[in-house]
Amino acid sequence: MVQYNNDTLDAAFAALSDGTRRGVLEQLGRADASITALARKFQMTLTGMKKHVGVLEHAGFVTTQKIGRVRTCKLGLRRLEEEAVWIERYRLLWDARFDALEMIVEELKQKEKANDRD
Amino acid sequence: MVQYNNDTLDAAFAALSDGTRRGVLEQLGRADASITALARKFQMTLTGMKKHVGVLEHAGFVTTQKIGRVRTCKLGLRRLEEEAVWIERYRLLWDARFDALEMIVEELKQKEKANDRD
DNA sequence: GTTATACTGAACCATATAGTTCAGTATATG
DNA sequence: CATATACTGAACTATATGGTTCAGTATAAC
Structure with a gap:
């Protein structure tokens, strides 16, 4: 009944509604980064940063790849x-x-x- | 220390992250409307719609004015x-x-x- | 092989969101 | 005046968010 919904847009705007996440996007716009690097830059635990990255990934703004013990985050294809x-x-x-x-x-x-x- | 914050932008994107609220904005783009009219259109209680309008108002996208018993909602100056x-x-x-x-x-x-x- | 690093997952906490119901108040209408 | 309408506020529910700690696992370095 409620066809005003658009989960993609919901997720995207929700992802952008947090300053840390907008900061992460700008950061990744300059260079790829590991979870550790991002966590340090934004003064947050690894777990906390992992969650933010998860949200950005879910919205399609970021993709990640784990090589060895390092997970590298980069901008996704969604622009x-x-x-x-x-x-x-x-x-x-x-x-x-x-x-x-x-x-x-x-x-x-x-x-x-x-x-x-x- | 965390200067990545921008409450205005936070509030704006958060307001846009809900389909009902985006719908309300589009609706108000066509014509001003009362809380009752919006509540009926989006199949929701008055109280529920009032909250959504409150969020949009707080983000600056909507302004409201109560005349008599009717509160009329219209697009705000924030575009x-x-x-x-x-x-x-x-x-x-x-x-x-x-x-x-x-x-x-x-x-x-x-x-x-x-x-x-x- | 030990130790340090990088991440992961579960569990917890405080607060916010999206919605409801219910009991009002204020204003029109007959 | 009585009744219907339009909104308002408090209180409640369920779930999500933004963060933490703590206890792991996997990999790299010495």
């Missing part, structure tokens, strides 16, 4: 395409809405003028 | 500017990162060729 599209679509809606409001305001002004003439 | 900027910046990072990767791949290919010639 915020969908999110950008959603936001853009919303912005268009917003613009349209406020253009409409302006028209109404304009209309009211005209009516007022007409009333003034009475 | 996802910051979010669009963040996402765009990330996308540039992403592109740069993958361009760099491509260069490395290219480099490896060259080395391989050189080895083949040995």
Whole structure:
């Protein structure tokens, strides 16, 4: 019934709603990194960082690969395409809405003028 | 120490991470609406919808005004500017990162060729 | 072979989210 | 005035989030 759902988008925006995770994405934009390196940089336990990476991985923003004892994290193939599209679509809606409001305001002004003439 | 935080962005992305709230934004993009109207449209109690509207309001996406017994919700002044900027910046990072990767791949290919010639 | 490193998983904690019900208050309507 | 409507707030439930500690396992280094 509720077809307003889109789990992919939910997961993506939820992943982006945490400062640490946004920081991790920016970090990985500069260079791949191990869990340990990220944990140190963001002053957090390994376990804590692992969870954040898990969230980013689940959202498709990050992929990881374990070689030996080191798990290397890198940016995934998902490049915020969908999110950008959603936001853009919303912005268009917003613009349209406020253009409409302006028209109404304009209309009211005209009516007022007409009333003034009475 | 953790300067990766940005509560505004946190609140914005968190607000967008729920399908019902994204639906409400789209709805308000078409026309202002009361809590009751939104609750009916999204098949939810008044109290539940009030909470969603509260989240959107807190994030700055929606403003409300109570006249008589009706609280009318409309799009706020915040038009996802910051979010669009963040996402765009990330996308540039992403592109740069993958361009760099491509260069490395290219480099490896060259080395391989050189080895083949040995 | 011992020790250090890097991660992993389970369990726990505090708080937040998404929803509900129920009992109000305030405002329209007849 | 009586009743219906629209919202509000408190309290409760179930689940998720962001973090921790602690006890492992697997691999690398000496």
